[in-house]
Amino acid sequence: MxxxxxxxxxxxxxxxxxxxxxxxxxxxxxxxVTRVAPSPTGFMHIGTMYQTLVDYIIAKNNDGIFMLRIExxxxxxxxxxxxxxxxxxxxxxxxxxxxxxKNGKMVGNYGPYVQSERKEIYHAFxxxxxxxxxxxxxxxxxxxxxxxxxMQDHKKQRTGYYGKYAKCRNLSVDxxxxxxxxxxxxxxxxxSMGDFERKFKFHDEVKGDLELSENDEDFVIMKSDNxxxxxxxxxxxxxxxxxxxxxxxxxxxxxxAPKHVELFNAxxxxxxxxxxxxxxxxxxxxxxxxxxxxxxxxxxxSYYDNLGxxxxxxxxxxxxxxxxxxxEWHTANPDKVxxxxxxxxxxxxxSGGAFYDLEKLGNLSKDxxxxxxxxxxxxxxxxxxSKHSExxxxxxxxxxxxxxxxxxxxxxxxxxxxDIVYYSMIEDLIWYMYDDKxxxxxxxxxxKNITDIKEIKNILNIYFDEYYNPNDDKDTWFNKVKExxxxxxxxxxxxxxxxxPENYKGNVADISTVIRVAxxxxxxxxxxxxxxxxxxxxxxxxxxxxx
RNA sequence: GGCCCGUUGGUGAAGCGGUUAACACACAAGAUUCUCAAUCUUGCAUACAUGGGUUCAAACCCCAUACGGGCUACCA
Numbered sequence: 001m002x003x004x005x006x007x008x009x010x011x012x013x014x015x016x017x018x019x020x021x022x023x024x025x026x027x028x029x030x031x032x033v034t035r036v037a038p039s040p041t042g043f044m045h046i047g048t049m050y051q052t053l054v055d056y057i058i059a060k061n062n063d064g065i066f067m068l069r070i071e072x073x074x075x076x077x078x079x080x081x082x083x084x085x086x087x088x089x090x091x092x093x094x095x096x097x098x099x100x101x102k103n104g105k106m107v108g109n110y111g112p113y114v115q116s117e118r119k120e121i122y123h124a125f126x127x128x129x130x131x132x133x134x135x136x137x138x139x140x141x142x143x144x145x146x147x148x149x150x151m152q153d154h155k156k157q158r159t160g161y162y163g164k165y166a167k168c169r170n171l172s173v174d175x176x177x178x179x180x181x182x183x184x185x186x187x188x189x190x191x192s193m194g195d196f197e198r199k200f201k202f203h204d205e206v207k208g209d210l211e212l213s214e215n216d217e218d219f220v221i222m223k224s225d226n227x228x229x230x231x232x233x234x235x236x237x238x239x240x241x242x243x244x245x246x247x248x249x250x251x252x253x254x255x256x257a258p259k260h261v262e263l264f265n266a267x268x269x270x271x272x273x274x275x276x277x278x279x280x281x282x283x284x285x286x287x288x289x290x291x292x293x294x295x296x297x298x299x300x301x302s303y304y305d306n307l308g309x310x311x312x313x314x315x316x317x318x319x320x321x322x323x324x325x326x327x328e329w330h331t332a333n334p335d336k337v338x339x340x341x342x343x344x345x346x347x348x349x350x351s352g353g354a355f356y357d358l359e360k361l362g363n364l365s366k367d368x369x370x371x372x373x374x375x376x377x378x379x380x381x382x383x384x385x386s387k388h389s390e391x392x393x394x395x396x397x398x399x400x401x402x403x404x405x406x407x408x409x410x411x412x413x414x415x416x417x418x419d420i421v422y423y424s425m426i427e428d429l430i431w432y433m434y435d436d437k438x439x440x441x442x443x444x445x446x447x448k449n450i451t452d453i454k455e456i457k458n459i460l461n462i463y464f465d466e467y468y469n470p471n472d473d474k475d476t477w478f479n480k481v482k483e484x485x486x487x488x489x490x491x492x493x494x495x496x497x498x499x500x501p502e503n504y505k506g507n508v509a510d511i512s513t514v515i516r517v518a519x520x521x522x523x524x525x526x527x528x529x530x531x532x533x534x535x536x537x538x539x540x541x542x543x544x545x546x547x
Numbered sequence: 548g549g550c551c552c553g554u555u556g557g558u559g560a561a562g563c564g565g566u567u568a569a570c571a572c573a574c575a576a577g578a579u580u581c582u583c584a585a586u587c588u589u590g591c592a593u594a595c596a597u598g599g600g601u602u603c604a605a606a607c608c609c610c611a612u613a614c615g616g617g618c619u620a621c622c623a
Contacts, residue, residue: 037623038623039622039623041623071623073622073623074621074622074623076622138621142621145620145621149619153548156548156549157548157549158548158549158550158619159548159549159619160619187621196550207552207553210551210552212550212551213550213551217619219620220620220621222621223621224621225621226621228621230620230621230622230623231622231623234623250617251552251616251617252616252617252618252623253617253618253623254551254552254617254618255550255551255552255617255618255619256618256619257551276552278553279616279617281616289616290616290617320559320560320571321559321560324559324560324561324570324571325560325561325570327570327571328561328570328571347561349559349560354559355558355559356559357558357559357572357573359558359572359573360558360559360571360572360573363571363572363573364572366584366585370584370585410584410585414586415585415586416585417583417584417585418584418585418586419583419584419585420584448582474580475580478580478581479580481580481581482580482581492580493580494580494581507581508580508581509581509582510581511581512581512582513581513582515581516581516582517582522582522583523582523583524582524583524584525582525583526582526583526584527581527582528581528582529581
């Protein structure tokens with residue numbers, strides 16, 4: 001019996017060869033090809049988004065092709081609907097892959113793009129390996145492997161299935177065939193020819209030139225339960241056949257790179273470029289760790305959606321981690337889109353992990369929102385509210401025009417107001433502009449220096465009877481407030497007040513605060529003049545009567 | 548335990564043998580026709596993990612130590 005017989009026994013129905021597939025998926029003539037390859041685990045991790053951006057940028061920079069491939073070889077972890085979630089997330093961020101598969105519809109000629117649909121292809125490659133004696137069935141049980149590990153551990157040796165410990169590699173072909181015929185369960189392992197003591201040069205686009213030990217493990221390439229390949233083997237087959245030129249993946253893969261190199265060599269395939277990106281980490285007390293979906297809500301893209309950050313802000317903040325010179329570039333080129341930025345792998349931080357800074361995100365975000373027009377903010381916040389906030393949606397629905405005007409306060413000016421960080425905070429910022437909310441929601445007036453209600457009413461009565469005119473422009477409006485100050489014994493000029501506070505009952509800031517609080521109940525609001533204009537005299541009077 | 552990667556101010560991060568060690572966030576003070584959000588100005592920190600080398604010269608090169616991270620699965 002020969003290896004060929006063994007291969008035929010294991011894969012009797014596989015007739016296509018590696019060469020056939022090589023012809024079916026020809027080289028793409030030097031075009032850059034990247035791919036993001038998430039597993040459908042039920043949520044979109046921020047790290048996946050980060051990775052995606054790198055893939056996307058590299059493809060866009062080089063007029064290349066960006067693919068989305070679903071890695072669903074682990075059926076135990078799979079979650080229903082998770083695939084849709086991935087498409088949705090990319091869609092939200094307007095990152096449209098050039099090649100992908102959705103609802104059974106395939107876009108691109110190098111698919112299928114879902115690993116569970118590629119079984120036959122993997123099998124053809126494995127069959128080839130078996131027939132040349134570079135892969136073999138392993139019948140070791142879970143218990144045996146555990147035992148081996150414990151033993152190696154005890155002897156202080158490297159754990160793993162390699163060299164003399166790889167006992168199934170020494171089975172004769174006849175024994176293997178007999179075992180299979182007896183129905184013993186098995187996995188397929190790669191037969192390594194490597195020597196752990198030997199080093200080879202490996203170039204990583206981020207880390208530079210490295211020296212790694214050769215792989216000597218007979219690692220599993222096909223699982224026993226679903227006959228699907230492990231990541232290592234799928235990477236080889238998929239990225240070869242899809243002609244991926246740049247493998248962008250997290251740093252955690254660096255240590256298995258020797259496996260991949262040996263695999264590519266075994267087939268005589270040219271190695272793609274590897275871009276091992278730092279992980280997104282966070283500080284947890286004294287230790288640093290990967291962002292985890294269980295412990296860190298901010299690890300999941302839905303966290304940002306729920307809060308209502310504009311997507312550009314997320315992209316922007318991720319881009320600054322990807323290449324720290326991005327921010328500088330963007331200030332120099334404010335009109336360009338982020339895909340115009342030229343990514344360089346060697347500028348990527350090679351240090352342990354990248355911290356995702358929510359504070360920085362907030363800063364970026366309010367800057368971005370402040371630069372949008374009021375109607376744009378209206379539109380986007382409405383879209384957000386439709387999914388996440390019934391009450392804000394209701395408020396907008398009442399009168400879109402009025403809502404837009406509120407958003408427009410201090411917006412159309414050289415340095416627009418920056419107080420909205422994300423859309424979910426809008427309602428908290430503007431509720432007092434709605435009469436019913438004002439009446440019901442807050443009876444606590446935030447009076448500051450002047451708290452005597454008689455004095456307050458006195459100030460307001462005089463102001464509204466004799467000074468306020470809705471038709472005044474802003475300068476006139478403020479001058480009248482100052483006139484009122486002078487008349488009532490408050491300093492209209494703060495500098496004067498600071499020099500001789502004992503000469504006055506207070507100053508113009510105190511008077512402004514009284515008006516502000518009476519009308520809005522809050523001591524901090526945007527420009528009072530604009531608020532009063534928007535509210536109109538009747539509504540203002542009604543509010544003052546409520547005091 | 549073994550193998551690999553890393554360590555620059557409060558934080559992220561430039562730097563690639565000769566720099567006053569950028570820049571951004573945060574922070575502090577002052578300024579502005581009202582509060583807040585901003586904006587402007589200024590400031591800010593004993594920042595190159597430690598100890599040895601190599602060199603006329605080291606954050607940058609080499610070696611050790613410490614610390615952090617990753618991998619060490621029929622998970623990706």
